[in-house]
Amino acid sequence: MARSARQTYTVGEHQLSVSSLDKVLYPATGTTKAEVMQYFLAVADVLIPQVAQRPVTRKRWVDGVGTAEKPGQVFFRKDLEDSAPSWIPTGRIAHTDHTNTYPLANEPAVLAWFAQVAALELHTPQWRFGRNGQPCNPDRLVLDLDPGEGVGLADCAEVARWCRDILADMGMESYPVTSGSKGIHLYAALDGQHNADAISAVAHELAKALEADHPDEIISSMRKASRAGKVFVDWSQNNGSKTTVAPYSLRGRDRPWVAAPRTWVELDDPDLKHLELADVLERVADGQDPLAPLGWVPDGADSSDGPDGGDAGRPPGARGRGNGSGTGAANDRLEKYRSMRDASKTAEPVPGEAPVERQLGEGERPTFVIQEHHARRLHWDFRLEHSGVLVSWAVPKGPPLDTGTNRLAVQTEDHPLEYGTFEGTIAKGEYGAGEVTIWDAGTIEIEKWREGKEVIAVLSGRPDGGLGGVPRRYALINAPGMGGEDNWLLHLMQDQPEANTAKPHEDRAPKPTTKATAKGSTAAGFTVADLPAPMLATSGRPADLTADEDWSYEMKWDGYRLLAGVSPGQVVLASRNGKDLTADYPSLQELTGLLTGPAAECGGAVLDGELVALDDQGRPDFGLLQEVSGRTSRGTRRRGRSSRTGHSGRTRQTDGSAAESEGIELRYLVFDILQLGPPGASGRQVRSLLRTTHGERREVLEAGVGNGDVVSVPPGYRGTLARAQQASRDLGLEGVVAKRTDSLYLPGRRGSAWIKLKLQQHQEVVVIGAREGKGGRSGGIGSLLVAVPDEAGELRYAGRVGTGFSATQLAETEARLRPLHRKTPPVPDVPAEDRSDAWWVTPSLVGELSLAGRTRSGRVRQASWRGWREDKSPDEVRWEIP
Secondary structure (H helix, E strand, O other), rough: OOHHHHHOEEEEEEEEEEEOOOOEEEEEEEEEEHHHHHHHHHHHHHHHHHOOOOEOOEEEOOOOOOOOOOOOOOEOOOOOOOOOOOOEEEEEEOOOOOOEEEEEEOOHHHHHHHHOOOEEEEEEOOOEEEEOOOOEEEEEEEEEEEEEEOOHHHHHHHHHHHHHHHHHHOOOOOOEEEOOOOEEEEEEEEEOOOOHHHHHHHHHHHHHHHHHOOOOOOEOOHHHHHOOOOEEEHHHOOOOOOOOOOOOOOOOOOOOOOEEEHHHHHHOOOOOOOOHHHHHHHHHOOOOOOHHOOOOOOOOOHHHOOOOOOOOOHHHHOOOOOOOOOOOOOOOHHHHHHHHOOOOOOOOOOOOOOOOOOOOOOOOEEEEEEEEEOOEEEEEEEEEEOOEEEEEEEOOOOOOOOOOEEEEEEEOOOOOOHHHHHOOEEEEOOOOOEEEEEEEEEEEEEEEEEEEOEEEEEEEEOOOOOOOOOOEEEEEOOHHHHHOOOOEEEOOOOOOOOOOOOOOOOOOOOOOOOOOOOOOOOOOOHHHHHHOOOEEEOOOOOHOOOOOOOOOEEEEOOEEEEEEEEEEEEEEEEEOOOOOOHHHHHHHHHHHOOHHHHHHHOOOEEEEEEEEEOOOOOEEEEHHHHHHHHHHHHHOOOOOOOOEEEOOOEEEEEOOOOOOOOOEEEEEEEEEEEEOOOOOOOOOEEOOOOOHHHHHHHHHHHHHHHOOOOOOOOOOOOOOOHHHHHHHHHHOOHHHHHHHHOOOOOOEEEEEEEEEOOOOOOEEEEEEEEEEEEEEHHHEHHHHHEEEEOOOEEEEEEEEEEEOOHHHHHHHHHHHHHEEEEOOOOOOOHHHHOOEEEEEEEEOOOEEEEEEEEOOOEEEEEEEEEEEEEOOHHHHHHHHOO
């Protein structure tokens, strides 16, 4: 029988009649219909997960694609052809005046039929049909990076990386696809909670933000005339009525190009090219499927279940909250767990009944398990027993083992208690396919469980477990602002159990640099005079961040600025106004053992950071820092306590310093590095970084300083300001500092390259006097009178503050102010009602207030005392509140 004659083949469970298999569909390569059909069947296992349950619009070239001189005739087809086999499943979309009936490519036989009718290009929307036959909300976002005239694929790859950074800051992993035509498509999973209009609006804003950041390289508007020399970020394909060529679809061009999923490593290749049919066949045969985490095979599951892939095999946005682990528990908390697994195919435990909460005997505690899961992406499954199930989170980078690290933890479906002992292989093709081993397991002591909001628990694991054989106190805090309601922060708390005698970070701590190993002269060292004045940030608003500049963000820490000169065996500390504080904070001498990489090689460094005092939640507390500062200024120590258990779990003895007394834990948060090498070292090893950009200094810092007991290098944030501000809110901090990545370090200067954006309103003031107390405060201070210099540096009256003081603080304040007594007010504009019972002091001391704002007359509104600013001088104070 001639190959052009009609033949019948069996594809899966269906009979398919085909004809003209020898017809050439791609003249340039001689690719025939038979080869196209073979391609579709060969890639069915990776293509179907991307198109299943989506309406497929086809572009057909009945007589082939033709040539450049004589292109073949092409037409779009939405409705299923009348000649189509009856077994092809369909989905319907009703319009006001008609209904379209689309084929659903849920099985290989449908793909083979597409080849039979020369449907080379398959186009689908970003949503799927649900069980009820109605369109669901989008389960993925797509950006089409379309190069304009004069722009190549490598330029599109650069834009794709910029897109990836923004999506990552939103908690979304992205996946590139070279389109097989001109540009690159970028996909990210969604949780299905928002409709197409909302997703399209987000994509539009993202595209506009990219254009604002890179106006010379990117355009987001639909004006074709303006696209020359730029990459058009097409956000519009997220519209519910629009489609995008499906991943693994062929393209109807001169050669059989493919819309091919790629890896990010491939996109770094300057010679990046589109792939053809043969290239993709080879990749699929080798088991390569970079887009697998976005795939989904129905197998009877509701489309709202999202893409297949395991506890962390799906991108964060695609996960669903575990049954009952959010607000309002369902009767069967394992219903979702069972719906995602086939007991006949998976080795995992699949209970047939709803869980019953385990009754604990006397002295018995709930359990936990942390499993290392080598699925499509390595991650750790963090599971705590509660309400009869293991409430579960996927932690991509593993549980933090030092207190200075926060880790993303994405809540997944609840698991049965039997899962606490599960180890083994989850078969390929099943949910969460891969190897599972127990990283640690044991019992927990639950200290707090606020459903869907916060969990605090002490985990006691195995002697040889990943937690180091010591109890660890962790906090899980729901952080929906990080990209979705299932996103949490996993934090190792500062205050660890007394039984914990190991350093939480000891297995990751850098090796100490000693005098014997440090390069350069061992006699080299710093004095306070060697340390520069710190660069200062300017108070501002989001609108002050220029769109054409690249910004990074750091948390604004509520403490004292501190510069450190680190050399072998010695650390010198200076406040922002140049005071020598070396003797006040002896624990910071641990910096001598934390220098690594270039800092260790050069034998020292100058560091810039913030000294904070931590509360019981591990958050900076300015009031606690005031206690430290107060004892430093008085040279006294808190009585009645000789030791405390610090965050490292060890009992820390005091060493006689006034600053570091019992009961208060300090942390030095290093955010900049200004010099490599100490004075006295050879010129080859002393390198100033003041004229190095902030972005470059940040890289040197992260490579040069490790984390210790009281020293941390907190992470920086790239991406959107909103993302950084939400992280600040989630951590209970006072705001963020935006730093232009190309900015230089300007000692002692305040400029527009560093902008502090506060979420809480604080104001530094100069104390100019006090009013006599009445009632319970009779005989002492009732309130303080304060001033703020104007732009010319002249002091202007700013009102009074009478709240926020304890009786002890008021007595200490009076003792501090009485020696500064003067006869006349230091400012001329104090109103008569505030003068009547006031006494005045020389304006040499700076304090800080929290307040509700500033009145039109320039007075503080609803002010409350926060404490003294020992690190500030009056000439540095300015209004920070408009």
